[in-house]
Amino acid sequence: MTLYTDQNSLLKALLPYRNSKKIGFIPTMGALHEGHISLINKGLEENNVVVVSIFVNPTQFDNAGDLKKYPRTLEADIALISTLKGTVFIFSPDATDLYQGKVASKHFSFDGLEHEMEGKHRKGHFDGVGTVVSLLLKAVRPDKAYFGEKDFQQLQIVKKLVEIENLPTKIIGCPIVRESNGLAMSSRNKRLSPKQFEAAAIIHETLSEVNQKFKTHSIAQLNALVQQRFSKNNDLELEYFEIANVKTLKTAKHKRKGNNYRAFIAAFAGKVRLIDNKALEE
Numbered sequence: 001m002t003l004y005t006d007q008n009s010l011l012k013a014l015l016p017y018r019n020s021k022k023i024g025f026i027p028t029m030g031a032l033h034e035g036h037i038s039l040i041n042k043g044l045e046e047n048n049v050v051v052v053s054i055f056v057n058p059t060q061f062d063n064a065g066d067l068k069k070y071p072r073t074l075e076a077d078i079a080l081i082s083t084l085k086g087t088v089f090i091f092s093p094d095a096t097d098l099y100q101g102k103v104a105s106k107h108f109s110f111d112g113l114e115h116e117m118e119g120k121h122r123k124g125h126f127d128g129v130g131t132v133v134s135l136l137l138k139a140v141r142p143d144k145a146y147f148g149e150k151d152f153q154q155l156q157i158v159k160k161l162v163e164i165e166n167l168p169t170k171i172i173g174c175p176i177v178r179e180s181n182g183l184a185m186s187s188r189n190k191r192l193s194p195k196q197f198e199a200a201a202i203i204h205e206t207l208s209e210v211n212q213k214f215k216t217h218s219i220a221q222l223n224a225l226v227q228q229r230f231s232k233n234n235d236l237e238l239e240y241f242e243i244a245n246v247k248t249l250k251t252a253k254h255k256r257k258g259n260n261y262r263a264f265i266a267a268f269a270g271k272v273r274l275i276d277n278k279a280l281e282e
């Protein structure tokens, strides 16, 4: 493991890998957990070197409190990555080095993907994500970059970004890694009290119930079921539940033959916002 805190030294270190070797890339905001490690290990299996960026990107936050409280655990992240087998470069720049000037978002159109779910509830979020991922992909120039399905909408948007910007990187989606109670691993889980952590299992339980009932129930019935389940829970507040088409991410009101759907939840445990999703089997 080697730590780089500026683009120039990272780019120099990557030079010997540029021609015949493969470079894998895992962008993160740090506070690493087993979900991130699964992405890094996949990157190590498929490439000669893996770059892990650790950068809490201010332009994708619409909530100053969320940005301030975002867990920052660089020393522990370095220690965790040091236990892995293979060549890993950690890239942990400051905002001015990465943005090379004004720390601000560019505006993107991702064929409307940016207006759904997370886009509706976190203003400017996908402009911030698009801006920073574009900067990172242009700097690192990886063969493959790995993103988790926990942030399924982000994964689809990043695939669209490389298409729009004609970038050569292949975007790989990776399955969601969960805690033993089913809660999707997330850096923000570190902010949950033990009680909230247990209560948050309702998110995955609900998605699993929706999946079990998807064949036999209408979307309206499933919406009602989810609202009712959350209304009985005092620790979690539902922000949205949506069944959406996997390609357009548009809300599905009725099931249509030949379409694939996924169920999505965002919920608050106190001030901590959690998201999860599940593929629905017909």
Ligand SMILES: Nc1ncnc2c1ncn2[C@@H]1O[C@H](COP(=O)(O)OP(=O)(O)OP(=O)(O)O)[C@@H](O)[C@H]1O
Pocket (backbone or CB within 6 Å): 027, 028, 029, 030, 035, 036, 038, 039, 146, 147, 148, 149, 150, 151, 174, 175, 176, 177, 178, 184, 185, 186, 187, 188, 189
């Ligand atoms: N449980 C998980 N399983 C698989 N991939 C994950 C998981 N959690 C995060 N990732 C992926 O890791 C990458 C970096 O995510 P990020 O650093 O934002 O961590 P996070 O745990 O999603 O944090 P948070 O949701 O609190 O921002 C993203 O591609 C994300 O989808």
Ligand SMILES: CC(C)(CO)[C@@H](O)C(=O)[O-]
Pocket (backbone or CB within 6 Å): 027, 028, 029, 055, 057, 060, 129, 132, 133, 151, 154
């Ligand atoms: C892709 C990303 C690293 C961009 O800041 C972030 O949105 C994340 O960690 O999912």
Ligand code: BAL
Pocket (backbone or CB within 6 Å): 060, 151
């Ligand atoms: N993992 C998604 C990054 C964010 O919540 O801003």
